[in-house]
Amino acid sequence: MASMEAQSTRVFLPPGISPRLAAAAEEALAQVAPQWEAAARRGEELQWRVLACLQEQRLGEADLGAGVGYGYGDSGRAKLDRAMARLFGAEAALVRQSVVSGTHAVALALFAALRPGDELLVATGEPYPSLAGILGLRHGTPGSLAEWGVSCRVADGPERAAAAVGPRTKAVLIQRSRGYAWRSSLGVGAIGELIGRLRAARPELRTVVDNCYGELVEELEPTAVGADLIAGSLIKNPGGGLAPGGGYVAGRAELVERAAARLTAPGLGSQIGPALSPHRIFFQGLFLAPQVVAAAVQGAVFAARFFELLGFETLPGWEEPRTDIVQAVRLGSAEAVLAFCRGVQLSAPVDAHAVPEPGDLPGYSQPVVMAGGTFVQGASLELSADAPLAPPYVVYLQGGLTRSHAVWGAVGAARELERRGFLP
Numbered sequence: 487m488a489s490m491e492a493q494s495t496r497v498f499l500p501p502g503i504s505p506r507l508a509a510a511a512e513e514a515l516a517q518v519a520p521q522w523e524a525a526a527r528r529g530e531e532l533q534w535r536v537l538a539c540l541q542e543q544r545l546g547e548a549d550l551g552a553g554v555g556y557g558y559g560d561s562g563r564a565k566l567d568r569a570m571a572r573l574f575g576a577e578a579a580l581v582r583q584s585v586v587s588g589t590h591a592v593a594l595a596l597f598a599a600l601r602p603g604d605e606l607l608v609a610t611g612e613p614y615p616s617l618a619g620i621l622g623l624r625h626g627t628p629g630s631l632a633e634w635g636v637s638c639r640v641a642d643g644p645e646r647a648a649a650a651v652g653p654r655t656k657a658v659l660i661q662r663s664r665g666y667a668w669r670s671s672l673g674v675g676a677i678g679e680l681i682g683r684l685r686a687a688r689p690e691l692r693t694v695v696d697n698c699y700g701e702l703v704e705e706l707e708p709t710a711v712g713a714d715l716i717a718g719s720l721i722k723n724p725g726g727g728l729a730p731g732g733g734y735v736a737g738r739a740e741l742v743e744r745a746a747a748r749l750t751a752p753g754l755g756s757q758i759g760p761a762l763s764p765h766r767i768f769f770q771g772l773f774l775a776p777q778v779v780a781a782a783v784q785g786a787v788f789a790a791r792f793f794e795l796l797g798f799e800t801l802p803g804w805e806e807p808r809t810d811i812v813q814a815v816r817l818g819s820a821e822a823v824l825a826f827c828r829g830v831q832l833s834a835p836v837d838a839h840a841v842p843e844p845g846d847l848p849g850y851s852q853p854v855v856m857a858g859g860t861f862v863q864g865a866s867l868e869l870s871a872d873a874p875l876a877p878p879y880v881v882y883l884q885g886g887l888t889r890s891h892a893v894w895g896a897v898g899a900a901r902e903l904e905r906r907g908f909l910p
């Protein structure tokens with residue numbers, strides 16, 4: 487007789503899949519039950535915490551609307567900032583629709599932390615491609631930190647970072663999620679230890695964490711373990727799949743205000759800026775975010791085991807602890823990457839008929855293929871997959887607004903691999 491636990495992980499599978507895929511999916515679903523249970527539990531605990539943060543702000547109907555003009559005295563804006571700060575264990579937060587992306591949010595944090603003549607050390611190795619422009623690693627990018635007289639060095643991974651702190655190093659950038667690198671993401675515990683080692687080398691160092699894809703996966707955020715600033719995108723985790731855009735910076739109040747001065751103007755800072763579109767969807771997204779993130783984590787754990795059973799190398803492994811929602815699968819060829827992305831796209835609610843093609847994106851130096859099919863363009867807490875079309879041909883799968891959709895995306899990708907003869 488099936489136990490209640492086995493029952494609880496039963497997911498409707500797409501009809502018509504091959505016996506091999508059905509068997510692998512059923513086996514994976516049965517095996518990941520403990521991880522799914524843990525993710526669901528984390529999602530509930532964190533949603534409870536979000537609820538408390540909103541109540542603490544005395545969120546009311548009047549806070550849910552939009553602002554126009556200067557946007558002075560916008561209570562919704564202030565309450566969203568404070569609720570997010572409390573949730574993240576930070577002194578302050580700047581949560582804005584006018585932050586165009588995660589890259590923009592990280593740029594605000596770095597320009598807040600650094601001044602001409604300073605040096606930035608990237609602690610986690612080669613940074614996410616879209617950050618290279620901010621740092622000035624890509625020669626001649628207009629407006630880069632390099633143009634402002636800030637130099638940048640990349641340390642050879644977190645273990646070597648403290649030893650790499652030099653006399654002019656003023657700030658350190660720590661990337662939590664793996665980006666397009668075949669390495670482990672950095673858990674919040676490991677980030678706390680790294681910050682400890684960096685502060686032992688130089689107590690006044692400013693630490694900035696690129697928190698993209700990490701929010702609400704673990705109990706704590708990096709701001710609760712000593713990070714001076716964290717930054718991320720609202721079309722990833724903290725927008726709950728509902729926010730139509732935006733980004734945030736959170737951390738020490740004085741630095742968050744400097745980020746606001748960069749976003750608006752010195753002297754204006756965080757007290758100005760009309761919301762233009764109503765705050766409602768951002769509060770609603772934040773309220774749902776923990777459980778949507780939990781579904782995405784469940785999908786990633788399923789995909790890890792499912793693709794491993796099908797003969798692929800996956801990172802992280804299905805039993806490893808999670809600090810972000812991204813699942814890397816090593817496919818080994820450009821054709822297999824394209825088939826995988828096609829399968830994810832075929833599983834989408836929007837543009838399922840479109841065929842993902844590699845293209846050049848602003849901020850990326852290699853052609854990247856992206857399977858989206860999302861309600862919000864580029865939103866990657868929604869089911870999505872992307873890959874630089876270059877060796878070692880690894881695809882990065884993430885998101886799913888429900889755990890069933892996340893499972894269908896992985897199964898859909900496998901179905902295309904199977905159809906084209908790419909299953910080992």
Ligand SMILES: *Cc1c(COP(=O)(O)O)cnc(C)c1O
Nearest residue numbers: 587588589614663665696698719
């Ligand atoms: C998504 C992401 C970013 C920012 O990307 P945007 O597309 O600008 O939002 C930065 N760093 C990492 C590690 C990311 O995953």
